[in-house]
Amino acid sequence: MSERTDESTRKDTDAPDAPTAEAVRAQLARILDSSKLQGSQRRRDLLSYLVEETLAGRSDQIKGYTVALAVFGRAETFDPSADPVVRLEAGRLRRALDTYYVDADEDDTVRITIPKGAYVAHFEWLARGEPLRSADNRIQSATDGGEDDARSAGTDASRWPIALNSGARRTGTIALLLAVALLVVAALSWLWPRVETPDVADAYGPVIMVLPFEALNPDEETRLIANGITQDVIHDLMRFPDLRLYSVQASFRENAGADPVALGETLAVSYVLRGNVQSDPGKLRLRAQLVDASTGEVIWSGGYDRAPDPNDLLGMRSELSASVATALGEPFGVMNAATGRRLAARNAPSMASYACVLRAYEYRRTFEDALFVPSLSCLTEVVVRNAGYADAWAMLGWLNLDAARQDMVPVEEHPAHLAAAQDAASRAVTLDSGSQRGFEALAALAFNEGNYAEAERLQREALALNPHDPEALAQLGWRLAARGHWDEGLPYLEQAIARSADPPGWYFHAISVHEYLEGNYADALAAAQRSAKFGSAIGLSLAAISYAGLDQMEAAGDELAMMAKAWPLLARDPAAAYASFQVDDQIIAALLKGLHDAGLVLPATTNR
Template structure:
């Protein structure tokens, strides 16, 4: 990040005065040093603009005006000279805390896909032949009776799967009514056919039903189909009906099949505001023989983006932009707050999330997700050193909370994920891996489960299997949490690929728990970068449990002895270099 800052400030195309350059340097360095919360107008006015302690931001708008100009200057820079930069630095409106977005991230070693933030549309490897261009015009086949039967069959299979799932759900004892009332409703509308003929119409039906079947296997929201709007007015009334019935989001879609290509467009609308919170189009060659595979793969990808733990619905809810009309949203929002903490594992976010969950289970003792997440945070308190010497007591509390969640909802995926985590951090590694593998089979559209499996395999020394799984999770996640990258970087360190390890560690170093700072210090030391090593060690020093007792901290994570030894040795080398 500091290299990107230096590149911007030294660019002749960054047309700003020295005061705004100082403004940018200050807010970036403060953020990277963990002091983002102190970036207020008053602080910046004193540190950057020479104001004294009598500064009144209401009477003197200098910081607001300069921030507005700096946003404009950064936008201009990235449109022109910075369009090929690896990192984009930007300042959200209403805040002075900069954000960092990776634009042209080099590929992870062994992967041809770059580590972008958006979900890609690359098909699964075993379906590559299904979407390969045929080299001929396939339009005549669209009209054939064979193709029509394929379309009808695909739509019927998907409809039966989705229908069974939805028909069975009210009678599934694992679905707690008390938890369902606190989750946002998601309404999946019928997909529109934008092409003439039966083929596109059947493909639209199949896409809708495949998507419903895939979304059904994800937790955290209530799922409704367009049958909920039966006997209602046409599509324009859907938004009002959704609001009246307390649905939080509407999923719309369309299918166009002509010219040898099928194009599927999907959008998610916030029912309360009417704003489109996500939209994307997918194109595939239209091969009749590959139709079922195309339909299945697209539905899986769309479901992942919409419903995964860090997907569209939860991200939008976390921003507070949607408050569905349900009995009590406080407990649900506490679970979302805990998800936010678990992206970075920052100590400052832990205590508020823990207090919120403790209040939730007191207020709503029948809410399984709150118990599950409470158990997960108790595990974190033990393994990350947040509980001091009471680690065993925290693990006992975790077990009690997780079992409460499972008694309420025996098939709750969040509770089962928390249980797998508890197994790992109490040394039951084989049981943890076995349960996580089972979850990956049961919930194939939840990339967080993949990431947990890849992480647990890698920390136990099985990088050969674990790292490819981590990369799959990254490719299938809208905005991957930093910890998804940690053991990809560690694996590169163990191979001696220090430059690539540093790149990946830098990607994961923004606001995490400090582990990536250890990896970054090690890689920088091996590359002879004394200043980079010193900076990483200074950042690492802020994470007390890890900095004070690195070996003990690493062992509490269940990391294999050989890997712990390599990391501790690398840290020692980094400290020796920095002290010269």
């Protein structure tokens, strides 16, 4: 990218009709206080620096190198060709500013922009009555502004990097799976147009508009509660990295009864959330619906009743909004499931890149072998095409970790995949300091290396970014339980299960183990079966152990046979398989005894 300083931007503050420094700083304060930049301190710092340096008359000194040192804390050895942080953040900042001015109101008097080709701020008066850009002009490429970002959604399968060696795998169909993956994703790239809407810059995924929740009672208190819940739901949904939302201001410009299909046509909205609030004696009722804006079909509805507490109305609002946001936004929730169906049906404008992330979620939900190679190959292509897509890097980190930890590749390839996992997860956090998925991948890698304290710290940081996400709760709970901290770990897992509409099977592993250790074999079996139904080898092993505890040996043998087919290592060397997840030695010893009781012949020695 050129580092030139445009003369037209250098002299802005000298022009007689240019905004005053006071007006610019007032506008800067408004922007920094808005939701568009609240989620990224890096972008806030970048905007403040560029504005103040321009106002100070130092436009000619604003270069990528100086920005990297002053804003992003890079060392004097910073090499912009190797580290694109300034270019990427500048592109995201430009999109955030564009989004902000879509919702400009009468208090916004100055337009602040960062014209492409330089990092110098430009100021101009915002004319009263200036029309908002059309819906067509509001649609931008999510990769605009970064030279290392996407080139084109279209790609030729022959240019795909093959992410996996075609050596030994659990099945002999690796070449066929790769070929299918290449053809499918190449087709996705061509068949799904790239439609992006502005809000929540640098995220890829479905676009949602939350309409103002309707107050069904005429009193002012119910109206205020309905408005508050609307705002809370928008803010809670924004915590989920896979979703993009129109802002509070944009939502409240629409009528509660607005036509979702019309919004889909004019604003490129994928889904519309609408609802109502009603106060009955001793009860506050919230009803919400998610509507597919392409068809008008109601794809989800939920109802929540709470006893109003006059002393804690904010707490009640927060609880209600969190319930709605979690149901929609969790990785395995309503929104991603609906978007996956739309992509599969090829009837929705979206990105092949996001489709790859959804595929990776589905693999990590079920751990089906057939999904692994297409998911890893697809993500490998995505980060070449969209180098700034933090969530794709994070999921690539997860899948490379699984390649080694789940024994998906030959043992000699494990170190290379673990190194690739570390690099990918680190990239995610470097690209986006608020990348929840990135922190979760780093936490998993630290745990895999036996650095349990660092893993817990990183996972708690991920959970702090989104306390409503069941996945973040379950990751923390599972790791605590795996190290024997049952009293702290199990409540996190129970919260994750309670908040998830359809929890993945692995959420139940530690619960099954704990019930087995307590001698509650029926409860252990019930939990194990929630995982075994997905074909999980760990779930099948726990079911076999539980059946043995119940003295149902034929059923235990059936589970062992399916376990051996699902993951041969677990039958051949169960101690090594369990230990690959850093499970506490005492827990492993108990599980080995359970497998022996179920009829598994244990090896004389284990590869621990």
